[in-house]
Amino acid sequence: MSETAQQSPHHIDVKEFHPRAQAAIHNPKIRQNFRKAMDGLMTKRKSAFEGWDLETLRDLGANIRLRALANLPDLLEQLEQKLTENGIKVHWAVDSDDACQIVRDICVARDAKSVIKGKSMVSEEMELNHYLEEQGITALESDLGEYIVQLAGETPSHIIMPAIHKNTGEISELMHEKTGTDLSHDVEYLTTAARLQLREKFMNADVGVSGVNFAVAETGTLCLVENEGNGRMTTTVPPCHIAVTGIEKVVPNLEDVTALMALLTRSATGQHITTYFNMISGPRKPDEMDGPEEVHLVLVDNGRSSIYQDNELLDTLRCIRCGACMNHCPVYTRVGGHTYGTTYPGPIGKILMPHLIGLDEGRHLPTASSLCGACGEVCPVKIPIPDLLVRLRQESVDGDKLHPAKVNGHGAKRGAMEAMVWKGWSWMHARPGAYRFGTNMAARFRKLQPGKIGGWTQFRTAPKLASKTLHERMKERGQ
C-alpha cells in the first residue's frame, strides 16, 4: 500500500511492514518529502538548542519524568482530586473501546451531533473519529495537518506533523478536489482557506475534544501546546470540552512543566516556544464570559499499566511525544510514517506499540532498526530506545531463562530454523577450539564461499574471507 493510498487504520495490517517498506523505498515522492522534511527538522532542532546546556537539560527532563512515573498512582489520585475540585469530571478508561464509549456517553448526554477535535494522538490510538462516525456523530479535525490527513482519508504519518508526507502541491490538489479551493501553491492562501472552512464548524460544534501535553497534579491543570489556535478554540468555543490523555502524562508540579516545555518544543519543531500554550483548570465560572460549561478528562490506560509493571520497559512511559526520535531516525526517513501501520510510527512506535497491540501483531517493529542510536541520542527525556528495542527483540523470540518474557504475544517471532542457527552459532563460538577449526577451514576453503548471501548481496558484494585469520597470524608470531 502506498503512502498516499492509506485508509482508516482498520484496514492496515501491521504485519505487512515489509511490503509497505519496499513500496515506500521505491516511491521517489515519499523519499523526497521525508528526506527534505526530516533534514529541515534536524537543522531546526540543532539551532534551537544552541547556547543551551542540552545534556543538563535532558537530565533534568529525564529526572522529572522518572520522578513522576515513580509516584504515578499517587499523582493520578492527586490529579483526580484536584481536577474534581476544579469542576472537571474525571473518567478512567481501561482500553480504547472503553475510552471511546466514555466520549460517546458524554456526547449522547448532551445530545451532541458534531465534535470538533484538536490534535491528539491518544484519540488516534482510540480511532475515535471512526467510532464516533459509526455512532452518527461527525468528528472534524481542527489541526491543519490533521484536517488534511482527514480530507485524504488517511492517518497521521508523524505524531507532531501529521501531513508531513505530503508536499504543498499534493495538499493543494487534495483541497481543490475535496473543498473546491483554487489550485494554488500559495501556502498563505491554502492556510486561510482551511481556516475559514474550519471556523464555521467551530461555531456550531457541540463538543470539543482535545489531547493533553502535561497534566499537573498539584494544581489540577491540563496543559496543551499548539501553534494554530485551533486547540484553544476547541477547548473554549463548544459548550463541552473532553480532554483525552494517556495515564502517563501527569507531572507533579507546575514548575516541572517549564523544563519539559523547553525540551518539547525545541525537540519537536525547533521552536523556542509555541504560539499558544493553553492551561485549562476548569469549566466556565458563573461570572465568566466564555469557556465551556463542562470539562471532562478521560484517562486512558490501554496497556500502559502493564508496561508500568516492568522496571525496564517502564522507561517507554517517559515519552513526551516530541517526535524527535522520528525526525532523526534513518529508517523512518526512508520509509515514512504509514509504513509502520501503527498509530505511533518511528522509534517511539517501535517501543510503544508492542504493548498496545501485542508482539504477535507488531513483531516486525523491533527489528526494523539498525540500532544506530540516533533516537536515544536526541530523546529529550533520555529514553534508552535502542536498549528497549533489544529487550523487545528478546521478548519476541521468547526472552531467556533469566528474564522471562512479559510482553503480550512474546515468542511470536521465534522460528525453529532461526533458533537452531543461533544455537549452532552459540555452540561454536563458546568453544575456542571449534571456533579456530571452523574459521581456519573457512579461510582455507575461501574459494568455496558462496557468492550470494540472502538480502546482503542484493545490494553489495559478498565480504571476502582472508587467507589467514588473525588468530593464525598471531599464532605464527608465537602467541
Next chain:
Amino acid sequence: MVDSIKVYPAKPSKVYFYGTCLVDMFYPDAGMAGIQLLEREGIEVIFPQNQTCCGQPAYTSGYHDEARAVAKAQLGLFPEDWPIVVPSGSCGGMMRKHYPALFKDTSDEMKAAEIAGRVWELTDFLLHVCHIKLDDLGEPTTVAMHTSCSARREMGVAEVGPKLLGQLKNVNLVEQVRAEECCGFGGTFAIRHPEISGAMVSEKVDAIVDTGAKDFVTTDCGCLMNIDGYAEKNRKSLSGQHILSFLWERTNGTKGEPS
C-alpha cells in the same frame, strides 16, 4: 548512551587485544595494524588465542541465552588488570556497555562489570592513553571518514578519528553530508530489512562520492563491509579501509603484515 565522563588509565606496559570475529576472518590486516601501532608505542600486546566473538550478533537478535554462553567464554580471557583494546566501536560497545546488562543477576555479574570497565576502543586508546604522534610518510591524498554509530554513540569516539587523521600532514580529510547518519549495516538488520538497509547505504556511498574522495576510512569492519561492498557492486569509484590499516600504512610505509 555515551559515558559523560571517561577516566582514561595511565599508559600501561601491556594490553589485551580483542580482535573481533569480523577482523579475525575478513580484515586481519586491520588487526595486525592495530597491534603494530600499539607495539610501536612500546606496549606489549597479549592476544588470547581463546577469544572468539563478543556475542553481539545473538544479543541484538534477542537470543540472550545464546549470547550469554558466548560472552561467558570471553570473560576468563583477561585475568590481569591490563586494558582490553578492541579495534571496533561496535564490539567495544557490546563489552563495555552491554556485558553488565547481559550478566545482570548471574554469578558473573561482577566479573562482567569489571571487564567492561577495562574495555577501550583502539583509536581512542591510541589517542588518549598512548598520546600517539603520527608522522605521515605517504603521498598527498584526500579521504572521507565514516565513524560507526556504536563508536560514535556508545563509545563516544566521534572526535578521535578526525583528530588522528588531522595529525597526518599529507591527508586531506573531507566530510560528507550527514556524516553522523547510519550507513545501514546494523548487523542482522542488513539481512532482515535489505531494502531499507540498501537505501541507507546507497545514500551513504553517494554522500561520500560527492565529496570527491576516492578513499574512505572507518572505525568498524561492519560498516566497511557494507559501504565498500555497496560501492563495489555498484561500480562506484570508492574504496574503503579500516582506519587502523590506513594509519599504519601512512606512518610505516608498509601494509599490515606481521613484522
